[in-house]
Amino acid sequence: MAQAAVEAKRRGKGRDNGSGEAARARLLRAYHDMLLIRRFEEKAGQLYGMGLIGGFCHLYIGQEAVVVGLQMALGQGDQVITSYRDHGHMLATGMDPKGVMAELTGRATGYSHGKGGSMHMFSKEKNFFGGHGIVGAQVSLGAGLAFSNWYRGNDRVCLTYFGEGASNQGQVFESFNLAALMKLPCVFVIENNKYGMGTSVERASASRDLSKNGAPWGIAGMQVDGMDVEAVHDAAEQAVAACRAGKGPYLLEVKTYRYRGHSMSDPGKYRTREEIQKMRSERDCIEGARHKLEGLGVDEAELKAIDDAIKRQVQEAADFAQSSPEPDPSELWTDVLLEG
């Protein structure tokens, strides 16, 4: 606990939990970060439709509060790893929208020089470890990132994200056991958006409370409202603090919802439009934050300024991603192995 408090202070965002300036500033920042992801993803969907982005492209629209709330509990040097639905995570870790968008269009200026695409981006600088296409594989890798913290004896924490569909993979349970056994500082985050492709969570998992999936190994778990960025942030603070204090892994089941199809070629016959519309109109994380901000006295003009700035930023990213050159053919042969 003491350690967590020190940590929070070091990062200059102590939780005063009062209404005050800090809470307002925090929520404003969350609003900004969520909106940036939303607008970025809308633009990506648009570029896909124009044939500028190819292959698989999994949008994060609807789930923004999850990654934004969690990221706010992290400090310098903490790691993040996730699946192919990764654009939001990259923006939340502070990666440059231009570089992300340029990777989506397969250009030389993208984070992977055009060689990874939507599902495979990384940033050593931001401690973002990808971007993985094989469902469940990143969970063991996340345990390994946490292991590296344990091994080095530092107090860094790894956020390991995966879907509720992925949560059934065998290696997820193997990783739970390893992490609990070795008390690895790993926050396992199940982004339960109710569907893995066209299969609802009820049809894929016999477990009715995924936050208890680590219980046999004694992993503390919590269910979180993933449409409320402040709720996510509170849960994240608690989980990250426990990990930092050396108590071993933590499991968060964050209940969220994706508005768009699984990827771009999803006929969407497994759910009704009404279901989507209901979530959108009643639970949207960005609308929710906006209402709260208005309640805190943030005026229309300030919010409009944020909206406009993000629109410009995303348009710049899109322009950059379209005007950048394709990778040089010689890039085909680079990065296969290091000299050694």
Added chain:
Amino acid sequence: MATQILMPALSPTMTEGKLARWLKKVGDEVRAGDVIAEIETDKATMEVEAVDEGKLARILVDEGAEGVAVNTPIAVLAADGEDAGATTAPKQASPAAPKPSAEPAPAARPPATAAASPEKDWGPTAHISVREALRDAMAQEMRADDRVFLLGEEVAQYQGAYKVSQGLLEEFGARRVIDTPITEHGFTGMAVGAAMNGLRPIVEFMTFNFAMQAIDQIINSAAKTLYMSGGQMGCPIVFRGPNGAASRVAAQHSQCYASWYAHVPGLKVVAPWSSADAKGLLRAAIRDPNPVIVLENEILYGQSFDCPTAEDFVLPIGKAKIERPGEHVTLVAFSIMVGVAMKAAEALAAQGISAEVINLRSLRPLDIGTIVASVKKTNRIVTVEEGWPFAGIGAEVNMQIIEQCFDWLDAPPARVHGLDVPLPYAANLEKLALPQPEWVVDAVRKIV
């Protein structure tokens, strides 16, 4: 400012589609997120959502129009307050983009001149897609044998991630068409166990990339049990799904596993190209008392070929097909590369070089007899595969040719293959990494 709404690309491999229905009419207000139209591709019907706001000023492509190319303007949206009639010269919504690379489109159907082929004549044919051929093969075998069932991710309610199992749930019910969670290692092991006890599972991998999660059960459990049990316990099971590159899905989703599985004693491995291959080989695989790997190809799913309609049509595993007879060089290919080899043969013919194209169909067992007979006639061989060269199918075929008819060779055996790198995402790099007909032509010209 008016914007054009363009025909969207709704999947990695979509190049055109049918505009099935307009849900908005001229004059309607459109908000971002509104469904404005329905589009049908060969895979599915999809809804098109508006990304911009405004009033629908003009509809440029009528309902029911087929073969509408991606990026064709389909409607014009006028911004709020703008006069819908004044939008005669709408602004293009986007700067021109470099087109995503076009896939090598194999010749639509095998030429009728495959005279050298000892193929049985199966009578009348129908022009059907590879996707339909695979589905029909499963349906026919499931009707004939209650022990046969299908399981995998999204095979039932969703009708297959690539729509190969369309209609099977309706016909056979949830006992025999089973949706699994994303748990490849577990459900593969479960299916292998069921096969050991006499059932005949068909395991669909959404793609073979994901079978790597389960490869231990495929090799250590399915392939070796017959041997280890002294012949007591076999494993009649089919593992099938798309293999190899699709389009722009990057390194983890674009790998050819042909040589991986062909390496393993105790497995049979087939790799169909045409609809007839797909139907005939899958039926044989389901009936086979051994574990059979069926390496399909996503790009081929939508291509159509003539396929025998005979109720008892089946193809033998272990027999290659001469798709095009020739005199000067033997081209050996499988799966989508048969199309590439056929195109190359056509180009070579224009240059006075007559190439014989062998469609392997089966990789293990390998029909080396057909290849040897061909090489004894042409005295030259070029293998064509999408996978990596090291220890690949081409390496094996050429080695066997060296062992069996070295003295007939007038030139060193040659290989065309995917470049020895993980597959890149960028359109230009991806195209450079996968074999094109010109690569085959060049390889042939070096040795003829």
